[in-house]
Amino acid sequence: MLEVNSIRCYYCGACASVCPLNLIDVLDEAIKVREGCTDCGLCENTCPVGAIKIAEE
Ligand code: SF4
Ligand code: SF4
Numbered sequence: 001m002l003e004v005n006s007i008r009c010y011y012c013g014a015c016a017s018v019c020p021l022n023l024i025d026v027l028d029e030a031i032k033v034r035e036g037c038t039d040c041g042l043c044e045n046t047c048p049v050g051a052i053k054i055a056e057e
Contacts, residue, residue, distance in 0.1 A: 001055050002043070004031045008051035015043035015052050 009031065016024040016031075024043060025032040031052070039054050 001039075002033050002037060003053050003055040005051045005053075006030075008049045009047075010049070010051075012048065014046050014048065018042045018046045 006029075011026050011028070011031070013026045016022075016026045019042065020040065021036055021038070023034045023037055025034070041054060043052050044054055
């Protein structure tokens with residue numbers, strides 16, 4: 001499960017670009033993650049401001 005820090009996030013789209021399953025949609029002021037995330041960590045590692053994290057269930 002992913003958590004997005006909406007204060008840090010500036011909606012650059014880097015996380016969406018890197019997801020191998022194309023599960024992330026970056027909207028104007030929100031990030032949506034569709035079902036099927038494998039917690040691979042690529043989006044977390046790519047975010048320049050540490051705004052997206054894999055959270056413990
Ligand atoms: S990479 Fe980080 S700052 Fe950019 S849209 Fe994703 S969560 Fe937000
Ligand atoms: S953890 Fe991996 S599969 Fe899940 S949204 Fe991020 S890049 Fe996509």
